[in-house]
Amino acid sequence: MSKMRLLDGSEAIAEAAIMAGMKFYAGYPIAPATELLEYFAAKLPTAGGVCINADTEIEAVNMALGAAQVGARAATGSCGQGLALKQEAIAEAALNETPLVVFNMARNQQDYFQATRGGGWGDYHTVTLAPKDLHEAVEHTHLAFHIADKYRVPVIFMGDNLIARTQMGTSLPVPELDPLPPKDWALDGKMGGTGKSRWIWTFGGGKAGNPGLGPDGYWRQIAEKFEHIARQEMRxxxxxxxxxxxxxxxxxxxxxxxxxxxxxxxxxxxxxxxxxxxxxxxxxxxxxxxxxxxxxxxxxxxxxxxxxxxxxxxxxxxxxxxxxxxxxxxxxxxxxxxxxxxxxxxxxxxxxxxxxxxxxxxxxxxxxxxx
Amino acid sequence: MELKLFVSGIGGQGVQLIGKTIALAALTEGRHVMLAGEYGGHMRGGSSVVAVVIGLEPVRALPNLPEAEMAIALSHSYWEKVSTRLKSGSLILAEETIAAELPNDGGHRIVSVPAISLGVQAGNRLAASMAMMGAFSELTGAVSPEALAEAMIEQLPPYRRQHAPTNQTAIQLGVNCAREHYGSRVHPAPYLAELAA
CATH class of the missing domain: 3.40.50.920 (Rossmann fold)
Incomplete structure (x- = not known):
């Protein structure tokens, strides 16, 4: 067993996210999610990543959305009150199939409807993982990024301030997870000729030579995907x-x-x-x-x-x-x-x-x- | 069996430091630990309580402990936050100057520790918290004084390294004082029997 460290939940989650390969985090301070932002600000740059203290919650989630669309593991975070502001971007991520992890360090449990019903437009859900303590929070951090990548969906990690500030001895174990498909959909920043998509959007549109499904067909496909996830991911x-x-x-x-x-x-x-x-x-x-x-x-x-x-x-x-x-x-x-x-x-x-x-x-x- | 300990006092007395040092010391000795501070805002002069849980297996206790069987009291202020959650027959280490003011309504064993005097004797009144931990170590065997000293040094920022020898002396004075007046392991940590078996 690797060495045990005494960490609070915020630090353990931050360490686990960096170990999971997260390269981008943007957030706006709010208790009890501030510590998460602070740990990422301190540690993500030396791990080859970027952490931005954005001007608002809305900026932060859209920055994370952009980072995720070029294929990086990306996340944003706040408490439920801050997540209220992020709903439009979370719905966008669901409808344009962007893997995005959203940390909700909740103040109590009035966030259940927000997490499970969603506040944005469209037939989508957000997979929501609710750990019971620090040890499960470490596991769920890895799992959140995994599920997000596996299905190209937003995933909410629902912690709370007890988890955020309680310190426990942990060796930060990494769970064994199945291999993931390559991110061949990611934007590469080129304007043409690479064969990769130049845009990601929510209406199912394509290009002249490949017109795509259009909203009707595309949104049916999205709804079917969530039905599939519902059957696969219940825990x-x-x-x-x-x-x-x-x-x-x-x-x-x-x-x-x-x-x-x-x-x-x-x-x-x-x-x-x-x-x-x-x-x-x-x-x-x-x-x-x-x-x-x-x-x-x-x-x-x-x-x-x-x-x-x-x-x-x-x-x-x-x-x-x-x-x-x-x-x-x-x-x-x-x-x-x-x-x-x-x-x-x-x-x-x-x-x-x-x-x-x-x-x-x-x-x-x-x-x-x-x- | 898990050891459950409350440390209680006034913000600024070193309550959280005691909790963290004991937890870190136990961790270096291979135990599983949980450390949960209870405070509404970090303010000097307000209530400060921390719960420490130590065990041989992953901790199952809850973050805001419903009950414990050991406590360290640095002040009698806010004591009711802890006293209502102590099982009868608990061990309470109380600073000498406030020990008489702690109500003993649960058949507890109240051990008076002259922590402030010992701190002064070691060279710094603020080392009282260190002396208290030394006494805790001797009375319970939960963590060794060596591990406490190591954990204390680990937490000192570079600009406070000069206090390490004083702190170390205070820990030892606490050990000696407890042994002399009360004896060793008079209230052993619950997992000591499991370790011996």
Missing amino acids: HEQGFCEDAETVVVAFGSGGKYVEYVVRELREEGYKVGYFRPITLWPFPGPALEAATRNARNIFVFELNAGQMIQDVMLSVEGRHRIKSIGGVSFDDSGLNIGPMMDARIIRERILAQLNGEPIRQLPISGMGAYL
């Missing part, structure tokens, strides 16, 4: 579901917390299990359906007003008592995850639902400390 983790009467569903760091609480409750004799979608899109619906076949209750824990719960409902088609045990929870400083991400609170809420008791609401912390 999940589950535990204790075989005989569980109650399955608790959560993603990202929330999944790690739920797993912890479920193990605790299991030791006390409760018939509970956990299910964690690793890909938020494609949502592992068939696996969830199978995992909850013997269960009566499905509880959904997410730090938002109820977003993933829709995918849960679509997956199991009303056979269960489905309840949210999460809610909006935001740390007002923006420097911490919401206070609901707490094993004791999750435990209390699972037990309350099981006993048919009301869920205790958390007090609003207020801005007082920061004004």
